Amino acid sequence: MLSLATIKDVAKRAGVSIGVVSRAFNNYPDISEKTRQKILKVAEELNYTPNLVAKNLSSKKQLTIGLITSGILDSSQKDSVNSIEVFKGVYTAIEEKEYELAIYLIDSNKQKRKSYAQFCRERNIGGTILQGIRTDDPYFKELINTNIPCVLIDFHLNNHTPLIGNVSINNIEASRKITELVLEQNHRRIAIMAGKKAAYVNNERLRGVREAFAAFGLQLHEEDILYGQFLEQAAYEETKKYLEKHRPTAIIAFSDIMAIGVMKAIKEAGLQIPEDVSVTGFDNIPITEFTQPPITTVQQNFFELGRQAALHLQEIMEGRAKGKQVVVDYKIIERDSVKPL
Amino acid sequence: MLSLATIKDVAKRAGVSIGVVSRAFNNYPDISEKTRQKILKVAEELNYTPNLVAKNLSSKKQLTIGLITSGILDSSQKDSVNSIEVFKGVYTAIEEKEYELAIYLIDSNKQKRKSYAQFCRERNIGGTILQGIRTDDPYFKELINTNIPCVLIDFHLNNHTPLIGNVSINNIEASRKITELVLEQNHRRIAIMAGKKAAYVNNERLRGVREAFAAFGLQLHEEDILYGQFLEQAAYEETKKYLEKHRPTAIIAFSDIMAIGVMKAIKEAGLQIPEDVSVTGFDNIPITEFTQPPITTVQQNFFELGRQAALHLQEIMEGRAKGKQVVVDYKIIERDSVKPL
DNA sequence: CTGTTAGCGCGTTCAC
DNA sequence: GTGAACGCGCTAACAG
Numbered sequence: 001m002l003s004l005a006t007i008k009d010v011a012k013r014a015g016v017s018i019g020v021v022s023r024a025f026n027n028y029p030d031i032s033e034k035t036r037q038k039i040l041k042v043a044e045e046l047n048y049t050p051n052l053v054a055k056n057l058s059s060k061k062q063l064t065i066g067l068i069t070s071g072i073l074d075s076s077q078k079d080s081v082n083s084i085e086v087f088k089g090v091y092t093a094i095e096e097k098e099y100e101l102a103i104y105l106i107d108s109n110k111q112k113r114k115s116y117a118q119f120c121r122e123r124n125i126g127g128t129i130l131q132g133i134r135t136d137d138p139y140f141k142e143l144i145n146t147n148i149p150c151v152l153i154d155f156h157l158n159n160h161t162p163l164i165g166n167v168s169i170n171n172i173e174a175s176r177k178i179t180e181l182v183l184e185q186n187h188r189r190i191a192i193m194a195g196k197k198a199a200y201v202n203n204e205r206l207r208g209v210r211e212a213f214a215a216f217g218l219q220l221h222e223e224d225i226l227y228g229q230f231l232e233q234a235a236y237e238e239t240k241k242y243l244e245k246h247r248p249t250a251i252i253a254f255s256d257i258m259a260i261g262v263m264k265a266i267k268e269a270g271l272q273i274p275e276d277v278s279v280t281g282f283d284n285i286p287i288t289e290f291t292q293p294p295i296t297t298v299q300q301n302f303f304e305l306g307r308q309a310a311l312h313l314q315e316i317m318e319g320r321a322k323g324k325q326v327v328v329d330y331k332i333i334e335r336d337s338v339k340p341l
Numbered sequence: 342m343l344s345l346a347t348i349k350d351v352a353k354r355a356g357v358s359i360g361v362v363s364r365a366f367n368n369y370p371d372i373s374e375k376t377r378q379k380i381l382k383v384a385e386e387l388n389y390t391p392n393l394v395a396k397n398l399s400s401k402k403q404l405t406i407g408l409i410t411s412g413i414l415d416s417s418q419k420d421s422v423n424s425i426e427v428f429k430g431v432y433t434a435i436e437e438k439e440y441e442l443a444i445y446l447i448d449s450n451k452q453k454r455k456s457y458a459q460f461c462r463e464r465n466i467g468g469t470i471l472q473g474i475r476t477d478d479p480y481f482k483e484l485i486n487t488n489i490p491c492v493l494i495d496f497h498l499n500n501h502t503p504l505i506g507n508v509s510i511n512n513i514e515a516s517r518k519i520t521e522l523v524l525e526q527n528h529r530r531i532a533i534m535a536g537k538k539a540a541y542v543n544n545e546r547l548r549g550v551r552e553a554f555a556a557f558g559l560q561l562h563e564e565d566i567l568y569g570q571f572l573e574q575a576a577y578e579e580t581k582k583y584l585e586k587h588r589p590t591a592i593i594a595f596s597d598i599m600a601i602g603v604m605k606a607i608k609e610a611g612l613q614i615p616e617d618v619s620v621t622g623f624d625n626i627p628i629t630e631f632t633q634p635p636i637t638t639v640q641q642n643f644f645e646l647g648r649q650a651a652l653h654l655q656e657i658m659e660g661r662a663k664g665k666q667v668v669v670d671y672k673i674i675e676r677d678s679v680k681p682l
Numbered sequence: 683c684t685g686t687t688a689g690c691g692c693g694t695t696c697a698c
Numbered sequence: 699g700t701g702a703a704c705g706c707g708c709t710a711a712c713a714g
Binding site: 016017018019020023030031032035054056057058059060124 | 683684685687690691
């Protein structure tokens with residue numbers, strides 16, 4: 001039986017007014033312990049629990065948080081793990097503080113019908129986490145011009161306001177470290193399988209590569225930077241084309257999924273990994289452990305990324321902090337895809 | 342600027358009452374085309390869009406659907422793909438019809454704080470999809486005793502009411518087919534790596550195995566049924582123990598993740614796959630393509646499972662259908678983990 | 683400490 | 699066709 005008891009029922013049965021019931025449930029101090037107990041007891045009997053929709057409408061407090069994610073609907077099953085880990089982290093942190101979660105998934109192939117700001121307004125959303133969004137997305141620009149607090153995962157805004165925070169690993173450093181690892185093994189003919197030119201993390205990682213190169217007195221040439229769009233197939237094709245004219249001893253990929261495409265092309269060219277060509281990835285998706293050979297990569301803790309994003313957003317929403325940059329740890333995982341020269 | 346225009350603003354500016362605006366937005370027929378156009382134009386100018394929270398509260402129609410999932414928070418990254426595919430399917434089907442989605446994730450290790458019925462009541466949820474829930478879960482029992490329509494993914498209820506539907510592949514048949522495939526390769530000493538005894542799909546698949554055995558004039562012995570709890574580690578340990586006393590030529594696993602544990606134990610026993618022992622999986626998670634050897638398995642379309650669940654739930658909620666059993670296609674994927682004897 | 687009342691933004695009768 | 703008025707279930711200010 002779904003007999004939805006309302007605040008009125010509780011009030012009547014407890015012999016008080018609805019105002020008191022409301023205050024009892026919201027832990028107001030100005031209420032006698034005796035009536036509070038009485039009310040809670042009656043509520044228990046009636047199996048009453050406040051209706052969140054009504055609460056949301058009447059309360060001035062914002063109690064729902066948005067999660068706007070692009071690229072999950074159209075991503076490969078192989079790396080959708082990342083998104084779900086982020087989601088789990090966000091969910092965990094939000095549930096703990098009894099916020100509500102509203103999810104908006106953007107299919108980057110389709111034209112999105114509704115603006116992000118509109119999505120938020122319609123649902124009384126008090127703050128939102130964004131992931132996989134492009135900085136030049138007009139809807140994104142519109143959103144950050146509202147006064148809705150935002151936390152960005154894996155990207156960053158230059159002119160950030162106190163309402164905008166962001167969370168990521170130190171991509172420059174991670175990229176530099178894994179490049180150094182390759183360089184230290186005496187590789188010099190190195191190609192980079194980058195992602196999308198416009199992507200923030202892409203440029204950060206490129207910068208890390210350049211720093212590592214510079215530390216070794218080397219320079220990164222444009223022709224050795226391939227763009228695989230963070231896609232397996234594109235990475236495969238780009239590598240194939242590249243191998244027709246070049247013979248690198250190592251390829252550094254900016255995502256595991258691209259590393260897999262890279263490895264496929266290398267093998268098809270009759271080359272061995274890591275004997276002929278070393279390969280590195282980025283993210284540490286589960287498959288990297290099972291490929292031939294297992295891939296040396298950068299482990300990102302996506303759960304923590306999501307969790308920290310939700311935590312920081314709550315800080316901003318509750319006025320406990322201004323938007324800042326939160327950095328999450330990463331870890332280099334050495335497996336068998338890199339071999340000294 | 343977040344200037345949240347309300348229905349009042351539109352009404353005032355269009356020179357009509359809020360009732361008319363509401364009717365214009367909800368496609369009432371009894372409104373002149375002229376004023377409807379006028380209202381839509383003004384709404385556009387004001388960037389107005391109805392507040393869903395208020396709509397949800399005032400409307401008698403149910404416009405949000407729940408998704409209650411257990412086992413995603415505590416599942417391995419390796420097979421959380423399944424859950425996210427289901428989620429994507431559900432999301433896609435729900436968004437299309439402009440329902441709202443409310444997600445409730447249950448950590449099967451922790452004691453859940455809130456009953457499913459309560460979760461639904463608090464949010465005015467009109468119907469819900471359940472996944473990974475145990476039939477003997479008291480909260481589940483409570484929920485199906487309300488009049489909230491439910492669609493169950495991958496499990497089933499005997500005394501089902503017109504408000505309860507369920508979606509899954511034909512597990513008996515799929516299990517029978519893959520067992521036959523092993524049997525046809527002349528394997529006779531076969532062990533089964535089953536999941537959890539209480540799980541619905543587990544028993545269905547067990548039944549499929551028995552049917553296949555019977556068709557070959559064989560019988561399945563209890564001692565050859567191992568229970569790996571749908572976990573890699575448990576499957577590994579059970580296999581290890583089993584191999585100390587038995588020497589099967591094939592092991593049929595009820596999930597890919599368990600097949601991976603099984604394969605690890607086989608390799609550690611100094612045996613080769615498939616030369617010494619053939620192995621099959623179930624689900625077709627991405628990793629199966631990369632293991633050594635790639636695993637022969639049953640492909641489930643989890644996206645479709647989720648999508649059909651949401652579609653069927655909407656039918657029930659809208660009174661267009663009674664709860665029924667929806668069956669989704671599966672496919673046997675033959676790779677290299679099975680070898681004829 | 684408690685009751686009353688006015689909203690929150692919208693859907694929905696019921697008159698006109 | 700349209701407007702006025704009530705109600706959804708709750709919070710929050712105000713009075714007492």
